[in-house]
Amino acid sequence: MAIKPNLRIGCAAGFSGDRTDAAGPIVDAMLAVGGPSVLIFETLAERTLALAQLARRTDPQGGYEPLLDELLRPILQPCMAGGIRIVSNFGAANPSGAARHIVALARELGMRVPRIAIVEGDDLSGTEQRKLLGSAAEGLSLVSANAYLGAEAIADALTAGAEIVVCGRVADPSLTVGPALAHFGWARDDWTRLARATMAGHLLECGSQVSGGYYADPGVKDVPGLANLGYPIAELNADGECIVSKAPGTGGRIDAHTVKEQLLYEVHDPSAYLTPDVVADITEADVIELGPDRVQLTGVRGHARPGSLKVNLCHETGWLAEGEISYAGARAEARARLAADVLRQRLDGLGPLRVDLIGVASVFGDDAGCWLGAQVPGEARDVRLRVAMKHAERAKAERLLREVTALYCCGPAGGGGVRTALRPRLGTVSCLVPRESVPATYRFIEAAAS
């Protein structure tokens, strides 16, 4: 059998809310090189799906990535004309809605309507599927419940001829493993190759976090062109090993250090990185600088995939109330501390109040205030007091907003710039379900249905 040519996979988004103009340079670079190419967008953090479910409650046609149009409009035509396939979880809570949007976009652009497949099976929030969750969902005001699906349905859809695969919740690296499985035709228990592709996907899944984003620290970790970061492109060979690079002419940096930071990002035990597709082991992995902005990952090993799938449940947990007010000039810190004492007294009995002195101590601290309490009061001259509280009842949470606002007249001298906010809170819990009980499927969207 002839060895398959290498596969290029570019990642143009690392979360919902990422830059939306990242895809253009990736597509240009992949078209210039030619050969099999895939563009992926990773747009689902843990909470994003719950927010999408809430959006769908308001608008049954919605519930997919809100910036879908902005992400795809500039590159849909060149991708389809150049044979670049697109794989993403931007379907969120409504993959078929996202697919219909893409059909409409293609028509508006006057291009041929692409063959779009959607992957289903992740959503376990329905009455029947909810039984699978057992005690995990008991007593919760459930907003979403989604299993992390693997790469197989994506691979099957691509093999069946899909040009675009729209998913809801799939494991982030599976967006890379799916196209690699389809292209190279690996056995589905080829754990070594699946693990290598998984770690390639892990390097890609946060977009620019491997290519200089989230890395810069002036004078120590300098990154050129942070305002024009090149998003990563991984070139996988038939053994699943990868070389990470980025489009010419873009900003950013790819070297052994940027790759190591991303390789370990959100990894716990490096000998057992669990995904639905495989258990990857990076304890013998190495990164090799091949040239400027060109790094190879080697030595990844794999073990049989887990028998269970992880399910994330999001549920409503009441309200988050926050308020802020600023103090500046002589004794600013003392006045901010006094304002905090006033708020503690006024809100006593409503629940724990978090206090931050922005400009003094507001980030490393704990909710209970041990860190702030250990700081010796100082002479800071520019301090913003922030307080935060959670409560199951909206009216009780709103008390905090009113008390912070009242500091305008009743608080220490010179307080200004009050801002308050009340937000619904979403909690998450996770559980495991047997793999067999959550079958992933794909189906093509009929263009006529739009």
Add this chain to the structure above:
Amino acid sequence: MSQNLKLPLHRAAHGRTGDKGDRSNISVIAWHPALWSLLVEQITEEAVAHQFAHRRPSSVRRYLLPRLHAMNFVLDGVLDGGVNDSLNLDTHGKALSYLLLDLPLDVPTDLIPFLVGPG
């Protein structure tokens, strides 16, 4: 005889924080292979647990990746419930790598040339 200097860890290593639920993982990556053994000796689970004492970790685990000259710390229970529960502005604990990198490190003077950043 070489003397030791006490310097912050960020002169010798860099890192990044990730989070899942109430668990934080923080990588510590040596700037140079020559610095690796210092990190293994001094940046221990006990040292990290002490640095994060105010966040009351229920456990601190250290994993070594000698080929990468990197270690991965996994701290449980340090995020006040995690991204959806904490009242912190930085609910993810994204900034915590910089708290870890403030740990003091005893550096023999012959290793000073391998350090990074302004002294």
